[in-house]
Amino acid sequence: MAKKVRISHSARRRSAKAANTPLRRRKLGKRLERTARAIKDSDEFVAHVTGLRDHYRREHALSAGSAQTEVRHATRTLHKHATALAHWLSQATADNTMEREALEKLDDSSLRALSPQVLDWLIRAGTAAKDSVTTSGRPSRAGGNAALLVAAEGLRAIFEHHKLKLSTSGKASQPAEAVLLLCAIAHEAGDEELQPEAAKAALRPRRTA
Numbered sequence: 001m002a003k004k005v006r007i008s009h010s011a012r013r014r015s016a017k018a019a020n021t022p023l024r025r026r027k028l029g030k031r032l033e034r035t036a037r038a039i040k041d042s043d044e045f046v047a048h049v050t051g052l053r054d055h056y057r058r059e060h061a062l063s064a065g066s067a068q069t070e071v072r073h074a075t076r077t078l079h080k081h082a083t084a085l086a087h088w089l090s091q092a093t094a095d096n097t098m099e100r101e102a103l104e105k106l107d108d109s110s111l112r113a114l115s116p117q118v119l120d121w122l123i124r125a126g127t128a129a130k131d132s133v134t135t136s137g138r139p140s141r142a143g144g145n146a147a148l149l150v151a152a153e154g155l156r157a158i159f160e161h162h163k164l165k166l167s168t169s170g171k172a173s174q175p176a177e178a179v180l181l182l183c184a185i186a187h188e189a190g191d192e193e194l195q196p197e198a199a200k201a202a203l204r205p206r207r208t209a
Contacts, residue, residue, distance in 0.1 A: 028053065032184045039177050045162055049185065052154045056189035059147030072133060079129035086122035089115060145202075147191065148182075152202035155182055168200045178203055 028036065028050050036049045092099035093115055103112060155178065159166040170176035175183075175196040182203060186194040 029188050032188045035177075035181050035184045039181060040162055040164060042162070045158070048158045048161070049181070052151055052158065053185045053189050055154065056147050056151040056185055056191070059150055060186075060189055060191050063145070063147055075129050075132050079126055079133060082122045082126035082129060086119060086126055089119045089122065093119065145191075145198075147189075148186065148194065148198070148202050151185060151189075152182060152199075155185070155203065156205075166203065168203050175200065 027033075028046065032049070032053065033046060036046050039045070088099055091097045092103040094100060103115070106112070156166055159178065166178045167176050168179055170179065179196050179199045182199040183194055183196055186192075186199070
């Protein structure tokens with residue numbers, strides 16, 4: 001016969017309290033909170049920025065999901081093999097090399113004739129793949145970053161709600177406060193590559209047809 005497990009009254013109270021306690025939002029980092037309070041020193045304003053940060057994090061995580069990871073892996077594989085084959089074929093087109101001897105021993109003479117074109121293709125493919133891997137973590141800010149555009153729209157709404165003027169024009173060496181805030185939100189949400197120029201472009205009002 002199974003033993004009955006007795007639960008104490010204090011354990012019941014703790015469980016009930018935990019069940020009725022709403023989930024707390026993760027607080028802003030110190031840098032982001034300083035940037036927000038420099039614009040408006042208000043707990044409500046900070047809370048709205050916190051919600052926008054959390055939304056940006058979810059959107060950014062979706063855009064950088066497993067599908068993108070697989071594409072980057074495939075591109076890295078292309079770069080690795082195209083570079084290795086290009087090196088081998090360049091050796092095969094030189095004089096007195098083991099690679100040239102191996103190529104000349106192949107039965108299909110058309111392979112030797114195509115070698116220069118194939119080498120050119122491999123070099124270009126390897127270079128393009130390398131460039132793609134380098135920039136794959138940086139989506140096009142003009143319109144391809146959904147998380148950024150949604151966050152910019154949300155920030156405009158927050159400024160309007162708090163009766164703040166949103167300007168994207170800063171000083172010569174210092175971006176505007178709204179631009180700095182959007183960058184700080186993005187960085188804390190995991191999009192560490194967002195630069196002020198891209199944030200500024202996203203904050204400009206969308207043109208309607």
